[in-house]
Amino acid sequence: MTRAVHRAGFRPLAFASRQLLLRPAALKIAASIVLTLLALGLYSLSRGSYPLPASTLARALLAPQEMGEQPRFILFDIRLPRILMALLCGAMLGLAGAAMQSITRNGLADPGLIGVKEGASIVVLALVLFFPAVGLVWRPLAGWSAA
Template identity: 45%
Template sequence: MIHPRIRRKQRILGVCLVVLILFITILALGLGAASIEWNRLGPTFLGQGTFKEEFVLFSIRLPRIIITLLAGAALALSGAILQGITRNDLADPGIIGINSGAGVAIAVFFLFVPIEAGAFAYLLPLVGFLGATITSVLIYLFAYSRKNGLQPMRLVLVGIGFSMALSGVMVVLTSSAKQEKVDFISRWIAGNIWGTDWPYIWALAPWLLILIPFALFKAHRLDMLGLNEAVATGIGVSIERERAILLLAAVALAASAVSVTGGIAFIGLMAPHIAKSLIGPRHQMNLPIAILLGSFLLLLADTIGRNILEPSGIPAGIIVSLIGAPYFCYLLIKK
């Protein structure tokens, strides 16, 4: 049973994060190369803006913000699931190679498969999921031991090795490609949020509408997987089956996000860890907070990166890495 004080604290944190997200959203809507006066945002939403204001708001800013919020939530939830099934706070889809696997698959698809522009947005999450699934299965097999089962630290180390190897594969793929395609892949690697049109939202949203409720439904299973394996088995949990199902959910969340945002790491590391420190280890309590934190962190990083250096800005992935890399080192030393 969860203490009422913890539930009240979760609600307060949730409201505070929603207010912060709304505040950053309003800032992001007004800031940029083609700025909109903040007192014009309301009339423009109501259809009383000029052509320029409506174009900037509905065709450029709003789709980008929604994509960023959805992707941040997906990456945070993916990281929380990975940390739960491995019992390791250092697990993250970017660090352990899942994002790199999705990236290589997307690069191969983009470079070598002719596809109509209209279908491109909807196929990318599927291609990313396929690449991330193959990578995660290989990482799982290399980190698994018949004697000791899945070893969390070994999984992180194997994942880092796969991430580096796949980065090399990406370099080989781009070495002989056309310049415009190399530019796209380079931006993807840097974590530049590029899928900023409405079709990418319709492509990403169904994955989250299915997987977020599924993960919240499985929150109690994640708590049980955090127990000693003998204890978890004794209370009737099929450990390997639950791990496999939840791992697939984490892979799908990460792949769908990075297919439109590029290779963004550390959101899945920081958001779940901060959520646990704020609300405690119960996944039923910390998963919703982690989701909101992921959306907030990625939107904040993208807003800073988009406006800090004109005209092209700095990719959100680089801004996140500037914060996340020291945080990862702190956790590594602490553990």
């Protein structure tokens, strides 16, 4: 059994009474993706119409109470929430796609496969045709409720 596991590329990692099989190549890829996301996140924290130098970012992470009001507002109230929301939205879209592919057992599955996209489109179209005075904010909500 152990030889077959090693031949398949897995390496055992033991924790107390449990054993975890890891594939080093997949672990390296996952670590490089996480490091790339971290580097891009730090880069996007420092760039914008009001640039923040690396020293200000370091001071913000280590001692935020010593920062000025404007850089603290820009960093913690504008840029950081946007970056976190982008990461969470990307992760949720990836999970939704993986769920769709595993449910349909189709590696090329998309929302159009089971009519999700078409159902949302028809509800938005009906909203525009029958209730033209309704504000624009209701269109995405109607599409979301139909999907």
